[in-house]
Amino acid sequence: MPYMYILECSDGSFYVGSTFDVEARLWQHNHEGGAAYTRRRQPVKLLYFEEYERIDEAYAREKQVQNWSRAKRRALIDGVGMELLPELAKKRRRPPPLVE
Structure with missing residues (x-):
């Protein structure tokens, strides 16, 4: 299932994203860089997520929450x-x- 998620970075900032696999994506953010923003702010921890039926719904929610x-x-x-x-x-x- 697709998800919208919010991470807290080591500097206290939030990162909002969307993915099909929250656990795998969290691992990527902490070990493979994940995204340019989180790469410089490791470690990150998962604070919140929402589950959706379709990835376009999760992505739309990501964009909404980012603003x-x-x-x-x-x-x-x-x-x-x-x-x-x-x-x-x-x-x-x-x-x-x-x-x-």
Whole structure:
């Protein structure tokens, strides 16, 4: 089954990806480099994953979560109710500049 997953890197940053085999992909990230981003931030650990029927669904979810703020990703990982995610997204937006 395809998966979307979130890793925590050694520097505390998150990496979001998708794969057919989470365990094999985690091993690659820690031993064969996996991705350029994680290669420089080993070791990595799996924090979260979601299972999908098709790889295109997992990939679409990967792209969605990649565009989220750190706070929103952390809320997903921690299992905070989905109803709070829109509020976290609002906190990321900056107010428009004041025009005098």
